[in-house]
Amino acid sequence: MVGDDLLNANKVTVSFLIDGEWQTGIYDVDLDIAHGEVLALVGESGSGKSTFATSVIGLHNPNQTKVTGSITLDGKELIDLPDEEQNKIRGEKIGMVFQDPLAALNPLMKIGQQIQEALDIHDVYQKDQYYDRVIELLNDVGIVNPQRTANQYPHELSGGMRQRVIIALAIANDPDLIIADEPTTALDTTIQAQILDVLLEIRDRKDTGILLITHDLGVVAEVADSVAVMYAGQIVEKAPVQELFENPLHPYTRSLLRSNPKAEQADDELYVIPGTVPALSEMDHHKDLFLQRVPWMQDQADEDISDDLVEAKPQHFVRGNAWKTFEFQDEKG
Ligand SMILES: Nc1ncnc2c1ncn2[C@@H]1O[C@H](COP(=O)(O)OP(=O)(O)OP(=O)(O)O)[C@@H](O)[C@H]1O
Ligand code: NI
Numbered sequence: 001m002v003g004d005d006l007l008n009a010n011k012v013t014v015s016f017l018i019d020g021e022w023q024t025g026i027y028d029v030d031l032d033i034a035h036g037e038v039l040a041l042v043g044e045s046g047s048g049k050s051t052f053a054t055s056v057i058g059l060h061n062p063n064q065t066k067v068t069g070s071i072t073l074d075g076k077e078l079i080d081l082p083d084e085e086q087n088k089i090r091g092e093k094i095g096m097v098f099q100d101p102l103a104a105l106n107p108l109m110k111i112g113q114q115i116q117e118a119l120d121i122h123d124v125y126q127k128d129q130y131y132d133r134v135i136e137l138l139n140d141v142g143i144v145n146p147q148r149t150a151n152q153y154p155h156e157l158s159g160g161m162r163q164r165v166i167i168a169l170a171i172a173n174d175p176d177l178i179i180a181d182e183p184t185t186a187l188d189t190t191i192q193a194q195i196l197d198v199l200l201e202i203r204d205r206k207d208t209g210i211l212l213i214t215h216d217l218g219v220v221a222e223v224a225d226s227v228a229v230m231y232a233g234q235i236v237e238k239a240p241v242q243e244l245f246e247n248p249l250h251p252y253t254r255s256l257l258r259s260n261p262k263a264e265q266a267d268d269e270l271y272v273i274p275g276t277v278p279a280l281s282e283m284d285h286h287k288d289l290f291l292q293r294v295p296w297m298q299d300q301a302d303e304d305i306s307d308d309l310v311e312a313k314p315q316h317f318v319r320g321n322a323w324k325t326f327e328f329q330d331e332k333g
Contacts, residue, residue, distance in 0.1 A: 006176055006209040007033040007056070012069035014048075014055050016280070022066065023280040025051045026233040029069070033177065036207040038200070040220040040241070042256065043230035046277040049213045052230070053179050055079075056211070057094055058086040073177060091118070095170030095208075097199075099182040101162035104169075105154040111138075111165050112150030118172040137168040141198050160191035167198055174206065181213040196223050217260040221245060229253045232283050255293070 012029040015022040026048040033039045041049050054060050055067045058078060071078045073093055081089070090096075098104055106114055115134045138146035141164040154162060163183065170178055180199065184192035200223055202208055214220060220227055220241065228238040229252060237250040248254045258271040275293045 003034050003036065005032055006035045006037070006074060007031070007211070008070070008072045009052075009056070010070040010072075012052065012055060012067065012071060014051050014060075014068075015066045017064045017066075018280065024233060024283060025280060026055075026230075027283075029230075029233075029235055031228055031235065031238070033209040033211060035176070035209055036203060037226065038203060038210045038212055038224045040212045040214060040224035040227045041230060042214060042217065042220060042227060044256075044273070044277050045215070047230045048233040049230055050181055051233075053181050053211065053213060056177075056179060057090050057096060059090075092173045093176050095167075095173075095175035095178045097163070097166050097170050097178060097180040097183045099185050101159070101166040102154060104166055105162065107154055109153070110150065111152055111154070111157070115150075115165075115168055115172055118169050133172075137172055138165070140171065140202070141165070141168045142194065142201075143168075158191075159187055160194065163187065163191075163195050164198060167195070167202070171202055171206075171208075175208065177209045177211065178202070179211045179213075182215070183212070184219065185215065192219070193222075199223070217257065229256065232278055233280075252293075 009029055009031040012031075013027050014025045016025055029048075029052055031039065031041075031052070041052065043049055056071055056078065058081065060067065067079055069079065073089065076089075078086070078089065105111075109117075112131075112134050115137055116130045119130060119133060134150055135146045138149055143149050143161065143164055149157070149161065149165070154165075157165065167183075178199065183199070184195050187195060196219065199210060199212075203210055212219075212224060224241045226238065226240050227244045228235050229244075229250065230236070231252045237244070237248070237253045239249075244253065245257065248257055255271070255273045259273050273293060
């Protein structure tokens with residue numbers, strides 16, 4: 001049902017084995033997605049967004065990656081599932097859409113065959129239903145002449161068409177959750193809007209939950225119901241979309257909003273967040289590392305509140321947690 005919990009991630013921590021040492025990529029991530037909800041996960045490059053997505057679908061190499069915590073889909077624990085079960089869930093319950101559709105398609109196979117194969121694996125459909133189902137899926141993602149497209153090879157299609165095909169593949173088995181990692185980043189604006197519409201239509205029709213990973217706050221404003229902001233492997237703030245745009249709490253969220261080229265103050269110079277996301281080896285999960293990158297926070301250095309702030313764990317900014325709110329200085333000041 002719409003609004004019921006679909007995905008619950010609890011204290012998800014992922015570490016990578018790097019040069020013989022375990023380094024933490026994401027730390028204590030809590031995220032929930034309801035049936036029919038679009039949750040946008042935003043943050044700079046390297047903040048850990050894809051790492052979270054990969055841990056949900058179990059697509060990591062267990063010898064080099066350690067995932068702890070809990071991720072449940074409709075109550076079923078996904079962490080440490082045997083491969084076979086993992087594959088089944090990945091094919092039937094979770095659909096994936098990534099940035100580069102060409103990489104995800106087999107160049108030597110016609111589109112129709114590829115979709116048929118996705119259906120084949122899970123043998124829900126009888127052989128004679130395949131063709132109809134393939135056409136139906138292509139139709140569902142807004143492809144105008146599905147018979148023709150089914151007969152084409154990936155290289156014969158435009159980028160936008162290929163991404164529609166990828167979505168058709170992702171929804172082939174009616175998943176409950178779609179994970180879309182930068183699904184429109186490589187596309188131009190008009191096509192981008194069309195692809196997002198396709199995803200929203202599927203959500204409306206099937207109450208699919210969607211985890212949408214994006215850099216683009218314009219996209220977030222357009223399609224998300226709620227937003228989680230990730231920085232240096234942690235969720236620093238999450239909120240319903242309108243609340244986040246109207247009243248961002250964490251300084252990082254504020255910086256992100258300021259650095260968004262589509263923000264209203266078009267006459268202002270585009271704000272660039274100084275510095276970069278720390279490397280894994282520099283991360284300290286007991287400190288709010290972002291504060292080092294907020295110049296206007298330095299002005300408050302004398303005030304005792306900033307000491308608290310520096311020591312505060314980012315989770316304290318998560319709405320709903322009782323924590324003192326403080327007044328940030330005007331960011332333009
Ligand atoms: N398999 C891996 N082994 C080692 N380090 C990794 C691995 N996967 C990710 N990392 C590191 O974890 C951090 C987070 O990476 P991740 O790809 O999740 O970020 P992201 O937010 O998705 O970035 P982008 O927006 O560029 O896609 C980075 O420092 C990255 O180098
Ligand atoms: Ni990524």
